[in-house]
Amino acid sequence: MAEHLLTVDGLAKRFRRGDSTVAAAEAISFHIDAAETLALAGPSGSGKSTVARLLLRLIEPDAGSVTFEGENWLALEGAPLRTHRAKMQMVFQDPLAAFNPRATVARVLDDPLRIHRIAPRAERPRRIAGLLERVGLSTDLAGRAVHEVSGGQRQRVAIARAIATKPSLIVLDEAVSALDVSVRGKILELLADLQRTDGIAYLFISHDLGLVRVFAHRVAILDGGRLAEQGDARAVIDAPQSAVGKALVAATPKLHGFTGQDAS
Amino acid sequence: MSAAPQVPLVALRGLTVAYGDDALALSAIDLDIRAGERLALIGESGSGKSTLALAVAGLLPASAKSAGTIVWGGAPPLGGRDIGFVFQNPAGSLDPVMAVGRQVAEVARTHLGLSWTDALARARDLFGRVGLPDPDTLVHAYPHQLSGGQKQRVTIAAAIAARPKLLIADEATSALDTIVQAEIVALIRRLVAEDGMTLLFVSHDIALAAELADRIAVLRNGKLLELGSTRQVIGRPQDPYTQSLVVAHISLDSPPLFAATTDIPVNG
Amino acid sequence: MRGRFLQTPEAMAGTAILVLLATMALAAPLIFPGDPLRIAGPALVPPFQDWTLPLGTDRLGRDVLAELFHGARTSLVVGLAAAAASLAVGAVIGTLAGFAGGLADEALMRLTDAFQTVPGFLLALAFVSIVGPSLSVVVMAIALSAWTGPARIARAEVLSIRERDFVAGARVVGMHPLEIAFREVLPNALPPVLALSSIIVAQAILIEAALSFLGLGDPNRVTWGGMVAEGRTVLRTAPFLSIVPGIALVVTVLGVYLAGEGAVESAAVKKGLS
Numbered sequence: 001m002a003e004h005l006l007t008v009d010g011l012a013k014r015f016r017r018g019d020s021t022v023a024a025a026e027a028i029s030f031h032i033d034a035a036e037t038l039a040l041a042g043p044s045g046s047g048k049s050t051v052a053r054l055l056l057r058l059i060e061p062d063a064g065s066v067t068f069e070g071e072n073w074l075a076l077e078g079a080p081l082r083t084h085r086a087k088m089q090m091v092f093q094d095p096l097a098a099f100n101p102r103a104t105v106a107r108v109l110d111d112p113l114r115i116h117r118i119a120p121r122a123e124r125p126r127r128i129a130g131l132l133e134r135v136g137l138s139t140d141l142a143g144r145a146v147h148e149v150s151g152g153q154r155q156r157v158a159i160a161r162a163i164a165t166k167p168s169l170i171v172l173d174e175a176v177s178a179l180d181v182s183v184r185g186k187i188l189e190l191l192a193d194l195q196r197t198d199g200i201a202y203l204f205i206s207h208d209l210g211l212v213r214v215f216a217h218r219v220a221i222l223d224g225g226r227l228a229e230q231g232d233a234r235a236v237i238d239a240p241q242s243a244v245g246k247a248l249v250a251a252t253p254k255l256h257g258f259t260g261q262d263a264s
Numbered sequence: 265m266s267a268a269p270q271v272p273l274v275a276l277r278g279l280t281v282a283y284g285d286d287a288l289a290l291s292a293i294d295l296d297i298r299a300g301e302r303l304a305l306i307g308e309s310g311s312g313k314s315t316l317a318l319a320v321a322g323l324l325p326a327s328a329k330s331a332g333t334i335v336w337g338g339a340p341p342l343g344g345r346d347i348g349f350v351f352q353n354p355a356g357s358l359d360p361v362m363a364v365g366r367q368v369a370e371v372a373r374t375h376l377g378l379s380w381t382d383a384l385a386r387a388r389d390l391f392g393r394v395g396l397p398d399p400d401t402l403v404h405a406y407p408h409q410l411s412g413g414q415k416q417r418v419t420i421a422a423a424i425a426a427r428p429k430l431l432i433a434d435e436a437t438s439a440l441d442t443i444v445q446a447e448i449v450a451l452i453r454r455l456v457a458e459d460g461m462t463l464l465f466v467s468h469d470i471a472l473a474a475e476l477a478d479r480i481a482v483l484r485n486g487k488l489l490e491l492g493s494t495r496q497v498i499g500r501p502q503d504p505y506t507q508s509l510v511v512a513h514i515s516l517d518s519p520p521l522f523a524a525t526t527d528i529p530v531n532g
Numbered sequence: 533m534r535g536r537f538l539q540t541p542e543a544m545a546g547t548a549i550l551v552l553l554a555t556m557a558l559a560a561p562l563i564f565p566g567d568p569l570r571i572a573g574p575a576l577v578p579p580f581q582d583w584t585l586p587l588g589t590d591r592l593g594r595d596v597l598a599e600l601f602h603g604a605r606t607s608l609v610v611g612l613a614a615a616a617a618s619l620a621v622g623a624v625i626g627t628l629a630g631f632a633g634g635l636a637d638e639a640l641m642r643l644t645d646a647f648q649t650v651p652g653f654l655l656a657l658a659f660v661s662i663v664g665p666s667l668s669v670v671v672m673a674i675a676l677s678a679w680t681g682p683a684r685i686a687r688a689e690v691l692s693i694r695e696r697d698f699v700a701g702a703r704v705v706g707m708h709p710l711e712i713a714f715r716e717v718l719p720n721a722l723p724p725v726l727a728l729s730s731i732i733v734a735q736a737i738l739i740e741a742a743l744s745f746l747g748l749g750d751p752n753r754v755t756w757g758g759m760v761a762e763g764r765t766v767l768r769t770a771p772f773l774s775i776v777p778g779i780a781l782v783v784t785v786l787g788v789y790l791a792g793e794g795a796v797e798s799a800a801v802k803k804g805l806s
Contacts, residue, residue: 237516238516
């Protein structure tokens with residue numbers, strides 16, 4: 001069997017709450033292949049974001065193993081970890097909170113190029129312009145402060161930063177949830193396009209099953225820190241087996257009944 | 265719309281609002297909110313939907329400049345008593361150092377002239393009505409001890425504590441996950457029906473609005489683009505922008521963004 | 533911001549005082565060239581008697597007005613330098629403690645406690661008497677006693693900022709922890725720390741005056757504290773020699789404090805509006 005891009009096995013994390021500890025993630029196992037999108041879905045507090053933060057080494061797990069690009073990802077520390085971070089990037093839910101409030105667009109994009117020595121200083125402005133163009137933004141935006149640009153543009157800048165280091169996996173933590181519908185569709189198309197051209201895999205975290213169904217290849221549904229079920233995104237969502245999967249599907253607002261297909 | 269049989273609870277005529285020197289947040293809005301209806305205001309960020317809700321509730325910030333009229337069908341309303349307002353962020357509308365029961369009781373005491381004992385009893389009843397578990401214990405809880413969904417139930421209890429005629433929910437479920445959102449929407453639907461309230465439901469989510477509202481008003485850049493029954497607006501949208509919103513909505517039956525997925529391994 | 537800053541009368545008065553002081557300090561060598569400690573006339577001339585010596589002379593016949601102008605230089609230089617040093621040291625230590633957390637945080641904060649439990653003035657006094665009085669030593673002595681406040685505030689700010697998404701974002705990008713601490717976190721933690729600056733400047737000016745009063749100031753410079761001490765011996769016959777520099781000190785501290793309050797308030801208003 002060919003090796004997966006990312007293999008997560010038995011990942012667990014408990015948080016202290018008062019005198020006791022609560023399992024935020026327990027026995028989480030899944031894998032992602034290159035150019036594949038795995039969605040993590042589930043209600044608030046189901047452990048989606050904990051899993052994301054564990055993968056990105058923002059917090060450390062209590063147990064479990066993570067193999068990424070054939071390496072023991074959890075064994076990396078210090079400078080080697082920082083170097084390897086180039087391959088696993090993240091886009092946050094709130095693009096405003098994800099950037100230093102004092103930063104300009106150019107600085108946000110300059111950081112990864114500088115830190116990972118992707119381009120010498122003289123060449124970086126050209127690279128930044130290239131990144132902006134790749135995510136469908138005008139190169140004039142480079143000099144603007146990140147808080148001055150619109151929400152949709154800001155999320156495009158976040159994507160540009162994430163792809164600057166040519167990652168093989170990007171964690172999208174509710175990356176389109178806060179955007180207006182009209183913007184959301186275009187951002188999803190951009191992400192799908194990047195996956196097609198650059199072979200990037202996504203871990204797509206969302207509580208919105210509608211989005212999961214159109215965007216992800218496979219889905220893992222979490223509940224209370226545990227995996228409730230996983231499988232082909234459309235198969236799972238069209239016929240959920242777990243209680244939480246059924247509840248999520250039932251709770252998703254539906255437009256049909258009002259649209260043209262309606263008989264009356 | 266002018267031939268509506270119902271008496272409007274509130275009629276907006278030429279309502280225009282501006283913040284500072286920026287572009288108009290609302291420009292010349294004519295809108296009737298009919299007594300007893302569930303009206304949804306939908307639009308994207310910057311559409312003016314929240315401004316409109318605040319203007320109806322008389323909660324516009326002092327810095328906002330407004331023109332036009334807001335005419336009420338009956339006696340002019342008293343904010344807090346005749347209009348209940350539920351905000352997006354329940355944590356922001358609750359006092360962190362006051363027991364949640366007292367916060368609800370205070371509304372009842374102020375506007376219904378109840379004694380503290382009666383007001384607290386009413387708060388307990390309301391906690392039961394909004395589906396909070398174990399109301400006798402929970403009235404003594406503080407906001408940080410509650411989940412996001414529970415906090416939003418408390419703010420709904422506070423909003424209806426003075427038996428308002430009009431309930432305004434401004435993105436009241438946007439910060440909640442899908443399951444809790446569905447529960448809160450069901451709760452709002454039940455409370456509005458039981459108390460005969462009029463509902464103004466502000467949302468960016470067209471499908472959520474469609475599930476709850478009798479009529480939908482579509483706003484964009486401060487202008488009212490389209491107003492009609494939910495069936496009309498969703499099923500046969502007239503304005504190109506409304507059409508684009510309906511098309512852009514991603515639901516459980518939308519076609520996938522990927523043409524083929526057969527080459528993706530599904531082994532576990 | 534400037535327009536709003538000058539709106540309150542307090543801020544206006546404070547700024548006016550500081551501008552006047554700065555002008556005095558800058559103009560001192562032009563208006564009163566040469567050594568202000570040289571003898572300019574007969575001893576103990578009372579103020580407003582001789583227009584060439586408007587504020588009179590002291591026990592040794594030195595021009596009091598010239599001393600006052602040159603003393604403004606010392607007060608302002610020491611005040612600003614000591615405040616800058618203590619803010620810089622405090623911000624760096626507070627940022628390191630807050631950002632590193634764990635053992636490093638514990639160690640740095642206990643060090644802060646240790647410094648904070650010793651009264652600041654005694655610490656400065658001990659430091660100067662050991663190292664010897666000179667302007668830079670006085671600045672260091674004051675900074676030594678004043679960095680703990682900025683350190684505590686910086687740490688508290690950093691503790692909340694380091695949980696924000698943009699710090700997580702910087703880690704994901706692979707930024708070195710020190711760069712995250714000083715380039716991403718510290719600049720955002722600074723505003724509340726800087727709000728302390730007026731209090732620290734005022735405090736530093738007073739400590740400097742007190743040290744000079746006790747004879748532990750730089751002996752080669754005129755200081756207001758030294759002038760008060762100098763006048764003390766003839767307090768009954770020539771009280772103006774102590775009163776004039778005393779008033780200068782009070783007015784300066786008041787000016788620093790009022791202007792500082794105005795700046796903090798206008799920053800708060802600006803933040804509230806945006």
